Amino acid sequence: MKLKDLADKLGLSQTTVSRALNGYPEVxxxxxxxxxxxxxxxHYRPNVSARRLATGRAGAIGAVLHSNRSLLLxxxxxxxxxxxxxxxxxxxxxxxxxxxxxxxxxxxxxxxxGSRVDAIILSSPPVEDDRVxxxxxxxxxxxxxxxxxSRIPHAWLDxxxxxxxxxxxxxxxxxxxxxxxxxxxxxxxxxxxxxxKGYRKALSERGIAPDPKxxxxxxxxxxxxxxxxxxxxxxxxxxxxxxxxxxMMALGAFRAIRSAGLELGRDISMIAHDDVFPFLNPDxxxxxxxxxxxxxxxxxxxxxxxxxxxxxxxxxxxxxxLWPVDLVIRASTGPAPAA
Amino acid sequence: MKLKDLADKLGLSQTTVSRALNGYPEVxxxxxxxxxxxxxxxHYRPNVSARRLATGRAGAIGAVLHSNRSLLLxxxxxxxxxxxxxxxxxxxxxxxxxxxxxxxxxxxxxxxxGSRVDAIILSSPPVEDDRVxxxxxxxxxxxxxxxxxSRIPHAWLDxxxxxxxxxxxxxxxxxxxxxxxxxxxxxxxxxxxxxxKGYRKALSERGIAPDPKxxxxxxxxxxxxxxxxxxxxxxxxxxxxxxxxxxMMALGAFRAIRSAGLELGRDISMIAHDDVFPFLNPDxxxxxxxxxxxxxxxxxxxxxxxxxxxxxxxxxxxxxxLWPVDLVIRASTGPAPAA
DNA sequence: GATCGCTTCCAAAGCGCTTTGAAGCTATCA
DNA sequence: TGATAGCTTCAAAGCGCTTTGGAAGCGATC
Numbered sequence: 086m087k088l089k090d091l092a093d094k095l096g097l098s099q100t101t102v103s104r105a106l107n108g109y110p111e112v113x114x115x116x117x118x119x120x121x122x123x124x125x126x127x128h129y130r131p132n133v134s135a136r137r138l139a140t141g142r143a144g145a146i147g148a149v150l151h152s153n154r155s156l157l158l159x160x161x162x163x164x165x166x167x168x169x170x171x172x173x174x175x176x177x178x179x180x181x182x183x184x185x186x187x188x189x190x191x192x193x194x195x196x197x198x199g200s201r202v203d204a205i206i207l208s209s210p211p212v213e214d215d216r217v218x219x220x221x222x223x224x225x226x227x228x229x230x231x232x233x234x235s236r237i238p239h240a241w242l243d244x245x246x247x248x249x250x251x252x253x254x255x256x257x258x259x260x261x262x263x264x265x266x267x268x269x270x271x272x273x274x275x276x277x278x279x280x281x282k283g284y285r286k287a288l289s290e291r292g293i294a295p296d297p298k299x300x301x302x303x304x305x306x307x308x309x310x311x312x313x314x315x316x317x318x319x320x321x322x323x324x325x326x327x328x329x330x331x332x333m334m335a336l337g338a339f340r341a342i343r344s345a346g347l348e349l350g351r352d353i354s355m356i357a358h359d360d361v362f363p364f365l366n367p368d369x370x371x372x373x374x375x376x377x378x379x380x381x382x383x384x385x386x387x388x389x390x391x392x393x394x395x396x397x398x399x400x401x402x403x404x405x406x407l408w409p410v411d412l413v414i415r416a417s418t419g420p421a422p423a424a
Numbered sequence: 425m426k427l428k429d430l431a432d433k434l435g436l437s438q439t440t441v442s443r444a445l446n447g448y449p450e451v452x453x454x455x456x457x458x459x460x461x462x463x464x465x466x467h468y469r470p471n472v473s474a475r476r477l478a479t480g481r482a483g484a485i486g487a488v489l490h491s492n493r494s495l496l497l498x499x500x501x502x503x504x505x506x507x508x509x510x511x512x513x514x515x516x517x518x519x520x521x522x523x524x525x526x527x528x529x530x531x532x533x534x535x536x537x538g539s540r541v542d543a544i545i546l547s548s549p550p551v552e553d554d555r556v557x558x559x560x561x562x563x564x565x566x567x568x569x570x571x572x573x574s575r576i577p578h579a580w581l582d583x584x585x586x587x588x589x590x591x592x593x594x595x596x597x598x599x600x601x602x603x604x605x606x607x608x609x610x611x612x613x614x615x616x617x618x619x620x621k622g623y624r625k626a627l628s629e630r631g632i633a634p635d636p637k638x639x640x641x642x643x644x645x646x647x648x649x650x651x652x653x654x655x656x657x658x659x660x661x662x663x664x665x666x667x668x669x670x671x672m673m674a675l676g677a678f679r680a681i682r683s684a685g686l687e688l689g690r691d692i693s694m695i696a697h698d699d700v701f702p703f704l705n706p707d708x709x710x711x712x713x714x715x716x717x718x719x720x721x722x723x724x725x726x727x728x729x730x731x732x733x734x735x736x737x738x739x740x741x742x743x744x745x746l747w748p749v750d751l752v753i754r755a756s757t758g759p760a761p762a763a
Numbered sequence: 764g765a766t767c768g769c770t771t772c773c774a775a776a777g778c779g780c781t782t783t784g785a786a787g788c789t790a791t792c793a
Numbered sequence: 794t795g796a797t798a799g800c801t802t803c804a805a806a807g808c809g810c811t812t813t814g815g816a817a818g819c820g821a822t823c
Binding site for chain 1: 469470471472473474475476477482484487489502505506508509510513518519520521522523524525534537538539540645646647650675676679683
Binding site: 426427428438439442443446470471472473474475476477478479 | 778779780781782783
């Protein structure tokens with residue numbers, strides 16, 4: 086069933102049918118109804134390749150999958166993609182996934198070639214990201230999820246990681262904590278580096294020198310959370326509070342706390358960053374977990390929207406969004422225990 | 425730079441240039457060289473939409489991303505996709521990723537509509553998978569990674585999970601172990617159910633009744649591995665051997681073993697299933713880990729190949745591959761300790 | 764009755780590629 | 794010399810959609 090068939094059946098021209106289906110105004114409401122109804126009845130689906138050829142758009146957005154970098158980003162990235170795909174599907178845009186082989190840039194080159202995708206999403210940028218220059222030179226539109234230093238103007242959306250961890254640290258300080266440990270991701274990534282900054286800034290503002298002994302980094306997994314927390318808790322005096330970069334890590338840290346015989350929220354406080362996974366609800370933990378909260382899925386959805394705007398002509402350099410991050414206090418934080 | 429431009433520059437017709445580029449025989453070697461050279465010089469890239477429209481192929485294969493089911497599949501799935509993408513890229517085929525919203529079947533419907541993809545890959549089927557019937561009715565070609573019960577003939581590739589765990593269990597029995605615990609994935613999934621079968625069969629063959637107390641299931645994460653192992657190790661008498669469904673779980677189990685003050689390979693044995701992650705090498709663990717090994721990435725690559733064959737006319741019902749699984753004995757297995 | 768302005772619809776020209784059917788050319792053979 | 798065959802190349806017809814540039818129909822206006 087193609088457009089022509091449908092038009093023939095309706096006794097209309099292809100033009101009219103096409104316009105009716107695509108919501109153009111120069112078609113009477115009566116006709117539009119008739120067309121939409123017929124399309125439904127005959128299960129008409131426009132051929133995407135034909136449409137893409139005619140419109141000159143690929144109807145797809147590219148994303149690169151780092152399978153070997155580590156497993157760390159996976160749940161986060163999957164959640165991000167879910168948000169992205171959700172929104173893109175509304176506009177009938179596909180996500181083309183390109184798993185990286187050896188050379189990541191080759192993936193971008195391939196996606197750019199033959200207008201395979203209309204734009205590319207870059208995630209988890211390092212502090213200095215050479216992909217920005219590369220894509221700019223390729224002339225391929227892109228949006229960065231996160232930020233990076235680059236003289237090249239480009240579109241980005243990020244959450245205020247620095248502010249979030251600054252806020253969280255300050256809150257703990259207000260509760261009387263002074264020995265606050267940080268379990269962070271690798272600070273080569275901007276988001277981790279920003280969190281590190283926020284943490285240090287809050288301490289410095291209170292005249293506390295950040296102590297490297299109480300800063301650990303690693304993949305955002307349960308296991309790393311466990312190990313780092315275990316190490317911290319073996320120190321004497323030990324920290325009275327933990328700030329953790331992901332809920333995965335927090336789960337591990339939580340285990341370490343329990344196995345050290347401590348009670349979370351009383352003997353030790355914890356604030357974790359919550360990307361809002363559907364399967365990991367801080368309200369359902371025992372005790373409930375205080376968090377800095379920002380839905381990574383929502384970010385994906387918004388980036389999809391921005392990408393669509395960009396394809397419709399909005400200049401990339403006008404797209405800069407920095408999202409504030411909520412601090413949600415629950416039961417895992419309490420006053421510092423009396424020394 | 426489009427085909428016509430290139431043809432004009434060369435003083436050839438579009439036909440000849442197209443044939444030269446696509447390796448058709450009715451073009452002299454001299455001309456082909458000239459064309460290929462020019463294409464390279466002018467960075468000619470055929471427009472994929474145009475090609476797709478002309479050939480009637482979508483040039484893409486669909487995969488559905490389950491972000492909310494759990495995080496369990498992620499590293500495994502990412503690795504699988506990497507293998508898939510590797511091979512598909514050689515034939516200029518994209519992976520179209522469709523993150524599931526509420527209704528998974530809707531994803532398949534969308535991908536099928538408007539010939540958005542040429543085929544779909546189904547992963548981690550449950551024992552009875554209604555997606556098979558659904559896709560068959562939709563007339564959409566698909567390949568199953570794994571197996572499921574269905575009267576509908578369809579293409580699948582699976583590893584011999586039952587054989588693998590049968591073999592592993594038998595090996596432990598041969599070493600004198602009789603209390604062998606199993607840490608498995610959810611047995612609603614065929615692969616987990618098959619592993620369960622293999623394990624039970626080996627025990628039964630030696631006259632040992634499988635004890636539900638020593639069978640645990642859950643997501644294939646470090647954390648679950650830790651918890652299950654911890655529970656097993658607190659039993660008295662405790663198991664002398666563990667069989668584990670993934671390396672992630674094995675990491676957690678390993679921690680539990682250590683924190684119970686036991687030495688892996690001497691006090692207790694362990695065999696884990698190894699999907700061959702680049703970042704997780706059983707040879708580099710201490711002690712090295714005995715495994716049932718089957719590269720999930722290789723499976724992805726092979727499925728890509730089969731998909732391509734299927735698109736070239738190979739009947740789906742002729743595509744059934746069951747891969748044997750290696751048992752690799754390393755240092756984590758030893759004779760059962762004297763009671 | 765002619766003109767204008769709207770609304771509603773259409774024929775036809777692409778989009779950039781593949782592929783069919785045919786033709787030009789050279790070499791070979793009777 | 795003409796016919797046959799084999800090798801190269803080409804013109805043109807799609808693939809199924811969008812979109813341009815009109816045109817038809819119709820009531821209102823002059």
